[in-house]
Amino acid sequence: MSNRIYTNNKPKITDAEIDAYQDFDAVLNKVTANTGPNPSPESVGTSYLKDIVGWGKGLAIAAVGAVAIWFGISTMGTGADTSNNVVVADSTVAEEQFVAPIQPPIPGAETQYTTYTIDAQKSQKIITDDGTTVSIEKNTFVDADGNTIVGEVEVLFREYHNPLDIFKSGIPMEYDSAGQVYTFESAGMFDLQAEYKGERVSTFAKERVVDIVGENRSTKYNDYYYDTTTRNWSYLAKSTLNPLEETEDEGSLEAEVPTAIASEIEPAINTPAPTQPTMPKLPALLSAKYAFEAEFDARKFPELYKGCVFQVDETQSTFSPAYYSVKWDMVELTPMDVSNRYNLHLEKGSQVMDVQCFPAITQQEYNRVKKAYDDSLQVYQQWQAAQPTAQQAGWGDHFLAEEEYAIMNSVNTRRVRARLPGVYNCDHPMFAQKYMGDRVQATFIDAAGQTVAPIRNYVVERGFNALFSARNNNELLLSKQKKLIVWVWTQDHQIGLVRGDQLTQYSKTETFDVELYDSREGLAMLEKLL
Amino acid sequence: MKQMIKITPSEEYAIVQASLTNPSEFRVIYERYYADVFRFVFSKVNDSDQTADIVSNTFVKVITKLASYTYKGYSIKNWIVRIAYNETMEFFRKSAKQPTVSIEDENLQHIAEELEVDRGLTFYEICPFLDRLDDQELTLIELRYFDRMKIREIAEIMDFTEAKTRVVIHRILKKLNKQIKEEVQHEQ
Numbered sequence: 001m002s003n004r005i006y007t008n009n010k011p012k013i014t015d016a017e018i019d020a021y022q023d024f025d026a027v028l029n030k031v032t033a034n035t036g037p038n039p040s041p042e043s044v045g046t047s048y049l050k051d052i053v054g055w056g057k058g059l060a061i062a063a064v065g066a067v068a069i070w071f072g073i074s075t076m077g078t079g080a081d082t083s084n085n086v087v088v089a090d091s092t093v094a095e096e097q098f099v100a101p102i103q104p105p106i107p108g109a110e111t112q113y114t115t116y117t118i119d120a121q122k123s124q125k126i127i128t129d130d131g132t133t134v135s136i137e138k139n140t141f142v143d144a145d146g147n148t149i150v151g152e153v154e155v156l157f158r159e160y161h162n163p164l165d166i167f168k169s170g171i172p173m174e175y176d177s178a179g180q181v182y183t184f185e186s187a188g189m190f191d192l193q194a195e196y197k198g199e200r201v202s203t204f205a206k207e208r209v210v211d212i213v214g215e216n217r218s219t220k221y222n223d224y225y226y227d228t229t230t231r232n233w234s235y236l237a238k239s240t241l242n243p244l245e246e247t248e249d250e251g252s253l254e255a256e257v258p259t260a261i262a263s264e265i266e267p268a269i270n271t272p273a274p275t276q277p278t279m280p281k282l283p284a285l286l287s288a289k290y291a292f293e294a295e296f297d298a299r300k301f302p303e304l305y306k307g308c309v310f311q312v313d314e315t316q317s318t319f320s321p322a323y324y325s326v327k328w329d330m331v332e333l334t335p336m337d338v339s340n341r342y343n344l345h346l347e348k349g350s351q352v353m354d355v356q357c358f359p360a361i362t363q364q365e366y367n368r369v370k371k372a373y374d375d376s377l378q379v380y381q382q383w384q385a386a387q388p389t390a391q392q393a394g395w396g397d398h399f400l401a402e403e404e405y406a407i408m409n410s411v412n413t414r415r416v417r418a419r420l421p422g423v424y425n426c427d428h429p430m431f432a433q434k435y436m437g438d439r440v441q442a443t444f445i446d447a448a449g450q451t452v453a454p455i456r457n458y459v460v461e462r463g464f465n466a467l468f469s470a471r472n473n474n475e476l477l478l479s480k481q482k483k484l485i486v487w488v489w490t491q492d493h494q495i496g497l498v499r500g501d502q503l504t505q506y507s508k509t510e511t512f513d514v515e516l517y518d519s520r521e522g523l524a525m526l527e528k529l530l
Numbered sequence: 531m532k533q534m535i536k537i538t539p540s541e542e543y544a545i546v547q548a549s550l551t552n553p554s555e556f557r558v559i560y561e562r563y564y565a566d567v568f569r570f571v572f573s574k575v576n577d578s579d580q581t582a583d584i585v586s587n588t589f590v591k592v593i594t595k596l597a598s599y600t601y602k603g604y605s606i607k608n609w610i611v612r613i614a615y616n617e618t619m620e621f622f623r624k625s626a627k628q629p630t631v632s633i634e635d636e637n638l639q640h641i642a643e644e645l646e647v648d649r650g651l652t653f654y655e656i657c658p659f660l661d662r663l664d665d666q667e668l669t670l671i672e673l674r675y676f677d678r679m680k681i682r683e684i685a686e687i688m689d690f691t692e693a694k695t696r697v698v699i700h701r702i703l704k705k706l707n708k709q710i711k712e713e714v715q716h717e718q
Binding site: 003004005006007008009010011013015017018019021022023024026027028030031032107108109112114152198493520 | 553554556557560561564565568569572573576578581582585586589590593594597598599600619623628629630631632633634635638653657660661664668689694
């Protein structure tokens with residue numbers, strides 16, 4: 001038998017005996033001694049504390065060593081024996097000074113891990129609720145001494161798919177490359193850990209393949225790993241985009257979906273959708289001085305008219321005729337979230353450019369295609385009128401709306417190879433200021449007219465998966481052309497939302513009114529807005 | 531018998547919020563759940579002094595972690611029990627003491643029915659199978675079949691979703707069932 005004692009005589013204890021042990025004042029004294037009367041959320045976060053325990057110890061010990069040496073030198077002249085009490089006092093100082101590399105701003109609000117218990121000797125595939133798969137070969141896990149782990153291992157996994165997830169995670173989204181700071185636009189991020197007998201596994205003997213689900217099809221992303229020691233992202237590889245694979249039943253550990261719910265969802269998913277013609281778009285008439293031709297795959301861009309050119313949106317991008325003569329190493333056209341807008345990505349050596357543009361045609365071509373457009377539109381409208389309603393189709397509440405169907409079909413996976421436990425991200429680094437355009441010196445005041453002191457401010461463009469956050473807390477990167485949501489995280493642990501109407505008219509130095517919410521209410525508001 | 535004042539979950543949450551700035555406000559919740567938490571720990575530790583230490587540490591952690599508590603419309607009790615469970619496991623990891631697993635006869639019958647063992651199981655028959663379970667698996671079985679807790683309560687204590695709790699318990703039962711059947715066949 002193991003180290004448990006089994007008994008069929010349950011230990012008994014009376015109410016009076018239990019009451020004798022009650023001592024709330026003693027508990028209160030310990031609380032006050034440990035944290036002071038008002039512990040800050042950062043100091044009490046459960047999962048973040050768990051995360052830092054392993055290597056936080058190392059830093060604490062190093063700091064103790066450094067302080068102890070200093071203390072030794074400074075007291076040499078006195079000959080005082082300080083060897084006993086110094087270490088105790090300084091270890092406290094060292095732990096208080098330690099700042100975790102990843103700090104969720106609202107402890108407990110961050111996406112929690114889902115735990116999958118697997119047999120370390122079997123190759124298995126975990127399928128998460130979001131459809132991401134984690135493929136683990138047998139004998140992947142090794143202990144601190146490099147020995148293969150035998151038995152059950154708990155795989156901990158969580159993924160972040162939108163700016164709110166990212167905000168709640170506290171994961172830094174800035175990438176320092178040779179002193180140049182970029183902001184990441186994310187196409188999918190996850191945190192992968194493993195535990196064996198309650199201890200974190202610090203390395204994997206084999207790569208674990210993660211196919212993370214995302215909606216973005218662009219090939220401009222790279223894979224990065226967040227190095228908690230250097231506190232910076234490490235470039236791994238160019239992101240690999242896969243078509244969504246059929247999941248395998250055998251050997252898979254599906255996240256638990258209640259049978260009742262699964263049976264309701266399946267008919268809607270498995271019912272073939274009617275063939276849907278794409279809504280035709282009439283190309284704009286070419287009017288500006290800068291335009292270019294670009295070859296594109298009509299299957300990827302069914303909405304584009306073959307033969308159209310791309311006109312530079314000069315309100316959004318600066319363009320020089322000199323660009324025409326450059327032989328670019330990489331030219332890539334990507335649809336943007338804004339309707340009828342495309343991003344032209346140009347790369348040559350270290351020179352990287354992004355130009356916003358839209359499809360356009362010449363007057364002569366316009367006249368010719370207008371008729372074709374009208375015909376196509378008529379066909380589309382007839383098809384649309386003939387579609388049954390959700391009830392008529394017999395799908396009840398589970399009818400997949402056109403938009404939902406489009407989302408389903410646009411889902412892709414990106415393959416990331418994980419050699420170490422930790423946070424991985426498929427990202428596109430971008431210059432935040434260039435993307436936004438306006439750098440504003442901001443002061444924030446609450447409804448009572450009091451100045452609000454932000455720890456950090458955040459800017460999100462609706463429909464764009466990036467969290468912009470200026471290092472200087474009184475500085476905002478804004479754009480009057482973009483639909484932005486701006487908030488501050490205050491020293492009082494409140495979320496202050498900037499009113500949307502103030503984001504279309506501002507000067508270089510501006511005072512913004514914020515509506516303050518406690519952290520939970522603020523998160524609920526952000527969830528609605530994002 | 532001590533008279534307990536009834537507090538609704540939302541009233542408890544108001545106390546939690548007040549305790550964030552003034553921890554002494556937490557006294558009401560402490561007094562309300564102290565005995566429940568004590569019994570939960572005591573059933574595993576089987577030593578009243580050690581249990582009192584663990585429960586004291588539990589409440590210190592509860593108060594210092596209040597900011598991370600998420601109110602879901604239920605009582606805070608199971609969140610406190612979750613912390614007590616972690617503290618108890620930590621105690622066993624650090625000490626040489628062996629945890630106690632108490633199986634009363636009526637509960638034995640209950641789990642035998644769940645395992646579809648028609649002839650029932652004796653205490654001495656089931657122990658070797660329970661012993662093959664890891665700590666978390668055994669805790670789930672204890673909470674469900676020995677402490678007769680609801681799935682939602684167990685989910686709150688283990689920090690699982692209800693769906694996950696159901697599935698994990700189902701898998702454990704399936705595993706136990708398979709092992710018991712194999713053993714029976716082997717004996718035959």
